[in-house]
Amino acid sequence: MTAAVPVQGIREDDRPDVVLIGRPGDRELTAQLVGAVLSPPPWINKVLLVTGFVTLILFAAVTYTVLTGIGVWGNNIPVAWAFAITNFVWWIGIGHAGTFISAFLLLLEQKWRTSINRFAEAMTLFAVVQAGLFPVLHLGRPWFFYWLIPYPSTMDVWPQFRSSLPWDVVAVSTYFTVSLLFWYLGCIPDLATVRDMAPEKWRRRVYGFFALGWRGTARTWSRYRIAYGILGGLATPLVISVHSIVSMDFAIAQLPGWHSIIFPPYFVAGALFSGFAMVLTLLIPIRRLYRLENVITTAHLDLMAKMILLTGSIVAYSYTVEIFLAWYSGDVFERWMHLHSRIQGPLAATFWIVVFCNVLTPQVLWFKRWRTSPRLLFVVTIFVQLGMWMERFMLIVTSEAQDFLPSSWRTYRPSAIDMTILFGTMGFFLFLFFLLIKYVPFIPIAELKETRFKIEEETRGGPVMGP
Amino acid sequence: MIIAEFDHAQDIASAAERLHESGYTRLDAYTPFPMPELEKHLGIPRSKLNVSVFVAGVSGTALSFLIIWWTNAISYPINVGGRPLNSFVTDIPIMFETTILFAAATAFILMLTLSGMPRLWDPSVELEGIERTTIDRYWLLIDPLDSAFDPAVVDEMRQCGALAVRRVES
Numbered sequence: 001m002t003a004a005v006p007v008q009g010i011r012e013d014d015r016p017d018v019v020l021i022g023r024p025g026d027r028e029l030t031a032q033l034v035g036a037v038l039s040p041p042p043w044i045n046k047v048l049l050v051t052g053f054v055t056l057i058l059f060a061a062v063t064y065t066v067l068t069g070i071g072v073w074g075n076n077i078p079v080a081w082a083f084a085i086t087n088f089v090w091w092i093g094i095g096h097a098g099t100f101i102s103a104f105l106l107l108l109e110q111k112w113r114t115s116i117n118r119f120a121e122a123m124t125l126f127a128v129v130q131a132g133l134f135p136v137l138h139l140g141r142p143w144f145f146y147w148l149i150p151y152p153s154t155m156d157v158w159p160q161f162r163s164s165l166p167w168d169v170v171a172v173s174t175y176f177t178v179s180l181l182f183w184y185l186g187c188i189p190d191l192a193t194v195r196d197m198a199p200e201k202w203r204r205r206v207y208g209f210f211a212l213g214w215r216g217t218a219r220t221w222s223r224y225r226i227a228y229g230i231l232g233g234l235a236t237p238l239v240i241s242v243h244s245i246v247s248m249d250f251a252i253a254q255l256p257g258w259h260s261i262i263f264p265p266y267f268v269a270g271a272l273f274s275g276f277a278m279v280l281t282l283l284i285p286i287r288r289l290y291r292l293e294n295v296i297t298t299a300h301l302d303l304m305a306k307m308i309l310l311t312g313s314i315v316a317y318s319y320t321v322e323i324f325l326a327w328y329s330g331d332v333f334e335r336w337m338h339l340h341s342r343i344q345g346p347l348a349a350t351f352w353i354v355v356f357c358n359v360l361t362p363q364v365l366w367f368k369r370w371r372t373s374p375r376l377l378f379v380v381t382i383f384v385q386l387g388m389w390m391e392r393f394m395l396i397v398t399s400e401a402q403d404f405l406p407s408s409w410r411t412y413r414p415s416a417i418d419m420t421i422l423f424g425t426m427g428f429f430l431f432l433f434f435l436l437i438k439y440v441p442f443i444p445i446a447e448l449k450e451t452r453f454k455i456e457e458e459t460r461g462g463p464v465m466g467p
Numbered sequence: 468m469i470i471a472e473f474d475h476a477q478d479i480a481s482a483a484e485r486l487h488e489s490g491y492t493r494l495d496a497y498t499p500f501p502m503p504e505l506e507k508h509l510g511i512p513r514s515k516l517n518v519s520v521f522v523a524g525v526s527g528t529a530l531s532f533l534i535i536w537w538t539n540a541i542s543y544p545i546n547v548g549g550r551p552l553n554s555f556v557t558d559i560p561i562m563f564e565t566t567i568l569f570a571a572a573t574a575f576i577l578m579l580t581l582s583g584m585p586r587l588w589d590p591s592v593e594l595e596g597i598e599r600t601t602i603d604r605y606w607l608l609i610d611p612l613d614s615a616f617d618p619a620v621v622d623e624m625r626q627c628g629a630l631a632v633r634r635v636e637s
Contacts, residue, residue, distance in 0.1 A: 026474075026499060026603030150534055158538035162547060167560040174564040181575040189601065193499070196598035212585035216601055218509050220582040221501040226514045227578035231571055238567045245560050446601075450500040453476050 019112045021294040023456065026449055033445045034197045036290055040438045043289075047434050054427025061420040062137065070140050072417045079400045079412040084138040086392045087422055089246055090274065091131035091429075092172065093267070093388065096239050097275020097307075098124030099179060102186070103235035106228075112303050114451045115295045118190075118444045119286075120279050121183040126432040127278070128176045130425040135168065137421075164248045171245040178238055182231040185224070188214050189446040243271045250395065256333040257342070257399030260325060266318035273311035273358070274388035276304050277381040282433065284374045284381075286442075295443055298372050305371035308384060312362035315391075319359065333404055341402045342394060346411050350394040357387025469609040471624035472596070472631045476502060479605040482627035483508035486607075490615035495608040497600035516581075520574045527569025531562045594635060 024032070065072055075082045098120035105113035136142045148169045150159055159166045192214035195207035214220070247267035250258035260266075280301070287296045326338035342351045361383040364370045370377065402409045414422075436442060473479040480502065486494060487508040494509045496502075539545075540552040579585060591597055600606050607629075609620060621632045 030499075030602050150538055156543070158543045160545060160547075161535045161539050161561060162550065162554055162557045164560075167564075170561045170564045174568040178567060178571040181571055185575060185578065189500075193601045196601045209587075212579065213587060213589060214584065214601075215589070215591060215597075216497050216499060218496040218498065218502075218506050219511055220584075221498065222503075222506045222511050223514045223516060223578050223582055225501045225503065226516045227574045230517060230520055230574045234567050234571045234574070238564075241560070241563055241567075245564075248560070446500040450502075453500065453502075457477075 018297055019115065019299050020448070020452055020455060021297055023452065024294070029449060029452070030193060030197065030445055033295075033441055033443050033448070034194055036437070036443075037194055037439060037441050038198060038203070041289065044434060044438050048431065048438070051427050051431035051434060054424060055431045058421060058424025058428050061417055061424055062133070065137060065417060065421070066142060070138065072415060074413050074415040074418050076410055076412065078403055078408055078410060079397055081138075081396050081400060082412055083393075083414050083418040083422065084134040085249075086389070086396050087425065088131050088134035088138075089267075089392045089396075090389045091127045091134070091425065092175075092246060093243060093271030093274050093392075094278045094385075095124035095127035095131065095175075095179070095275065096243060096268070096271035097279050098122070098127070099175075099182075099235050099239040100272055100275065101279070102182065103232040103239065106232040107236060111451055111454070112300055114447045115292075115443055116279065116283065116300060116304075117447075118183070118186060118440075119283065119442050121179065121186070122436045122440070122442065123275075123279060123282060123433065124179050125176070125183060126429050126436075127275075128172065128179065129432065130429050132172060132176070133425065135172075164245070164252050167245045168249060171242045175238060175242045178231070178235055182228075182235055185228055185231060186444060186447070187440065188212060189216060189224070190441045190444060192216065193445050194441055240268055243267045250399075255399050255403055256326075256331070256337040257395065259334075260322055262318055262321050262325065266315070266322070269311050269314035269318060270388060270391065273308060273315050274385055276307045276311065277384035277388070280304055280308075280377060280381045281385065284378045286437065288374065292443065295448060301374060301377055302368075302371045305365045305377055305380075308380070309362055309365040312358060312365075312384070316359040319355075337399060337402070342398050345398060345402060347394070347398045347401065350390050350398065353390045354387055354394055357383045358391060361387070468636075469611065469620065469632065469634050470594070471607040471609065471627075471629040472633075473605040473607065473627075473629055474603065475628065476500075476605060478628035479607055480505050480508065482607055482624055482629065485623065485627065486609065486620070489617075491609065491613050492615070493610035493613040497597070497604075497606040497608070499601055499603060499605070514581075516574060516577055519577055520570045523573035524566045524570035527565040527567075528562050530569075531565035532558060535561060 070084075073083060075084070101113055101120040102117040102124075106117070136145050139145060147153075148159060148166060161167075188211055191207050192211040195204050195211050198204050198207060244264035244267065247263035251260060251263035253259060283296060283304075284301070287293060323338045326334040329335075342348065361380055364376075364380060370380065397412050401411050471479075471482065473482065476498070479496065479498070483494065483496065483505055487510065492510055496505060496509060498505065535558045536553055544552045546552075583589070596604070597606075607624070609616070609624075611634075624632045
């Protein structure tokens with residue numbers, strides 16, 4: 001790894017508009033970014049060992065659940081969705097910021113997207129992997145998961161498509177597939193670069209295989225640009241639709257606290273809110289450990305913090321509207337849920353944690369000092385993720401625990417297996433993530449060169465650093 | 468085939484522009500990153516990928532509608548609170564997702580297959596120094612069979628900043 005490229009003249013790292021510090025040459029830039037893969041730092045193996053161990057614990061807990069049945073979880077009637085669906089919604093929401101960064105910002109031609117899109121998109125894939133685990137286990141008999149797919153079975157029955165649950169299956173599997181294609185297409189030129197940089201023959205073979213014979217002729221690039229743009233254009237409405245569909249699992253039900261028209265946009269904003277927080281949680285340590293301050297600059301942190309502030313404000317607004325609508329509806333059950341049960345009921349603590357983490361904490365991001373300090377920002381992102389998990393827990397569990405009939409009310413406590421699976425997925429997520437960091441160039445090399453070229457073109461003639 | 472090797476993106480762009488103005492049509496390039504203006508100078512037409520992707524997307528919409536309609540309204544009708552068996556509104560989410568799925572898969576597969584990928588080997592791999600075209604070198608390929616070909620192009624490329632100009636058997 002080369003050290004950060006020396007700054008010419010004024011201190012660029014404090015400027016909010018600089019997304020690439022210095023003007024590293026093609027070779028220099030490639031060497032820095034491929035270096036992370038060709039000579040990975042020694043600590044990464046230890047991290048993989050620890051997270052791999054947690055992954056094994058997850059697999060053990062999953063095996064135990066499958067062999068015994070989901071009675072080992074804390075679920076009860078009426079709280080039937082509980083932890084599993086909370087975790088599902090939380091994980092899939094986290095994935096959304098990755099697609100937002102790689103697709104939506106691509107369409108808006110935002111330069112700051114370049115350095116972080118591969119990273120964020122991979123985070124999406126791995127988060128969706130964790131998310132997908134929960135509904136499948138929650139089926140109770142996960143080995144029959146293929147009953148969700150319309151195939152001509154000997155039983156002569158078909159899935160019921162007027163239920164929102166088959167929508168979920170299609171939405172999540174499409175989301176995973178499209179994200180994977182989009183991410184892999186972006187990777188191909190960089191895998192070819194690693195193939196051509198690698199000194200060892202085995203690496204040239206392996207990366208060459210995955211680069212699919214990429215050569216970067218002008219005709220290929222032309223087609224690549226169009227295909228990449230199309231995938232970006234397709235992934236943008238997709239990301240909005242996926243969490244909207246997830247929210248419809250709740251919104252089209254009659255349960256007080258779920259049956260709300262504001263759910264789709266509210267869920268999408270919440271998803272982006274937690275997702276941007278997760279990108280920052282991962283990015284801040286990696287940026288420091290790999291000395292990537294020249295390509296992931298303070299400007300990136302600042303812009304993502306602003307996205308957290310924006311989406312956090314939409315979330316706070318949604319909370320207000322949700323409560324207002326419940327009051328305005330005049331419906332006694334809705335009013336009970338929002339004005340009494342959530343705020344002062346047996347699980348009221350979750351509501352107040354949500355308000356503290358998702359509404360109050362992001363307000364510090366109005367201050368530039370908090371947006372540009374990696375340490376302070378890291379703390380904020382942890383609060384946001386805790387808050388967003390609690391929000392889903394609050395929505396699902398409090399609504400189920402106290403529904404229409406007080407005689408059927410029952411509270412909920414997660415079991416040890418529930419907790420093991422939740423923390424196990426975090427380990428599994430990090431395990432996959434660090435595997436990526438170790439083996440795949442996680443900052444897009446070709447795209448960064450392109451961005452550097454564009455910046456050069458724009459500033460040619462004037463002073464190199466702008467005004 | 469004549470290969471002119473550059474080490475700056477601007478140089479290859481201006482060299483290609485000059486050749487384009489002199490009437491060259493059989494040009495190609497190897498570059499480490501996409502350069503839309505270079506593609507313009509090389510005379511590469513915009514790919515028609517979007518048309519196929521659109522068709523694939525629409526077939527995805529149609530196919531998912533047909534499946535939902537036939538399974539839920541014809542083959543296995545269930546009366547849910549008297550709601551219509553062919554309830555189009557509840558089909559929309561799945562139809563939308565399938566549209567995206569078919570379109571995205573088509574874009575990905577066509578991009579690869581039209582570019583001759585995946586392939587394990589092609590003749591250009593044997594060219595000396597080609598590995599640097601994915602790192603920091605820009606190659607401009609000129610075909611001597613081009614109707615506008617002039618042997619003086621070698622010197623012209625050197626003037627444009629080419630590090631080396633060489634002739635290889637194609």
